[in-house]
Amino acid sequence: MSILEIRGLHKSYGATQVLAGIDLSVEKGEFVGVIGLSGSGKSTLLRCVNRLVEPTGGAIYLPRATFAPAADGAKIDVAKLGRADMRLYRRRVGMIFQHYNIVKRLTVIENVLSGALGYQSSVKSCLRFFSRDERRQALVNLKRVGLLPHAYKRADQLSGGEQQRVAIARTLMQSPALILADEPVSSLDPKLSRVVLDILKRVCREDGITALVSLHTLDLTREYADRVVGLKEGRVFFDGPVKQLTDAVVEDIYQRK
Ligand SMILES: Nc1ncnc2c1ncn2[C@@H]1O[C@H](COP(=O)(O)OP(=O)(O)OP(=O)(O)O)[C@@H](O)[C@H]1O
Numbered sequence: 001m002s003i004l005e006i007r008g009l010h011k012s013y014g015a016t017q018v019l020a021g022i023d024l025s026v027e028k029g030e031f032v033g034v035i036g037l038s039g040s041g042k043s044t045l046l047r048c049v050n051r052l053v054e055p056t057g058g059a060i061y062l063p064r065a066t067f068a069p070a071a072d073g074a075k076i077d078v079a080k081l082g083r084a085d086m087r088l089y090r091r092r093v094g095m096i097f098q099h100y101n102i103v104k105r106l107t108v109i110e111n112v113l114s115g116a117l118g119y120q121s122s123v124k125s126c127l128r129f130f131s132r133d134e135r136r137q138a139l140v141n142l143k144r145v146g147l148l149p150h151a152y153k154r155a156d157q158l159s160g161g162e163q164q165r166v167a168i169a170r171t172l173m174q175s176p177a178l179i180l181a182d183e184p185v186s187s188l189d190p191k192l193s194r195v196v197l198d199i200l201k202r203v204c205r206e207d208g209i210t211a212l213v214s215l216h217t218l219d220l221t222r223e224y225a226d227r228v229v230g231l232k233e234g235r236v237f238f239d240g241p242v243k244q245l246t247d248a249v250v251e252d253i254y255q256r257k
Pocket residue numbers: 013018036037038039040041042043044045
C-alpha cells in the first residue's frame with residue numbers, strides 16, 4: 001500500500017482555484033521532488049497533506065498503521081481524523097520550511113527537543129521539561145546532522161545551513177514517517193544547499209522516511225529527487241522518475257499560459 005494517496009485534491013481561495021484535482025500516490029521511502037512555477041501550488045499541496053491548509057475537496061489517504069500502532073491495514077482520509085488521531089498523525093509528519101522556523105534565542109538542543117513535542121506545540125524553553133531519554137535522543141539526532149559540537153550554543157549563532165540542519169534534527173525527534181519540506185534550501189547558496197540535502201536524503205534513507213520536497217532549482221531536483229512531480233496550474237503535469245525529466249518537459253512545466 002502507498003504511504004500517501006492523494007485523490008482529486010482541490011483547494012480554492014474564494015473564486016481562485018489553486019489545486020485543481022491532484023492525484024498522486026507515494027511509496028514508502030521515496031524522495032519526491034515537487035517543482036513548478038511560483039504560484040503553481042507546491043506549498044499549498046504540501047500544506048494540505050498535514051492540514052496546515054484545509055482542502056476544499058478530494059481526499060488524502062494514509063495507511064492507518066502509519067500513526068496508530070495497533071491499527072489494522074485500513075487506510076484513512078486525513079480530512080476525517082478526529083482530534084486525538086490528528087495529533088498522532090501530525091507527530092508522524094515532519095515539516096521543514098524555507099526559513100527554518102527555529103527559535104533563535106534558545107539553544108540548539110532546546111530547539112531539537114521542541115520536536116519531541118510535535119512542531120505545533122509551544123516551545124517549553126527549559127531542558128528540565130524533557131526526560132533523560134529525550135535529551136539523549138536529541139544529542140543522537142544532532143550528531144546525525146553533524147552539529148553535536150554546537151548543541152549548547154544559541155541557535156542564532158549558527159549559519160543558515162546549520163539552522164536548517166537543526167530543523168532536520170528537530171523533525172527527527174518526531175520519528176516521522178513522512179517529511180514535507182517546502183523549499184528547504186531556497187535561502188542557501190548551492191554549496192550549503194547540497195550539504196543540507198545530503199543530510200536530509202541520508203536520514204530519510206536510513207530511517208525509511210518518505211519525503212516530499214519542493215526545490216527551487218532543476219539542478220538540485222535532478223541531483224536529489226528519485227521521482228519528480230511537476231505542478232502546473234494546480235494539476236500534476238509531470239510525474240515520473242528524474243531521468244524522464246527532459247528539457248522539453250521542463251520547458252512545458254515552466255511555460256506560462
Ligand atoms: N492564504 C491564501 N489566500 C489566498 N490565496 C492564496 C493563499 N495561499 C496561497 N494562495 C495563492 O495560491 C496560489 C498557489 O500558492 P502556493 O504558495 O501554493 O504556490 P507555490 O507553488 O508554493 O509558489 P512559490 O514557488 O512562490 O512558493 C498562489 O496564486 C497564491 O497567491
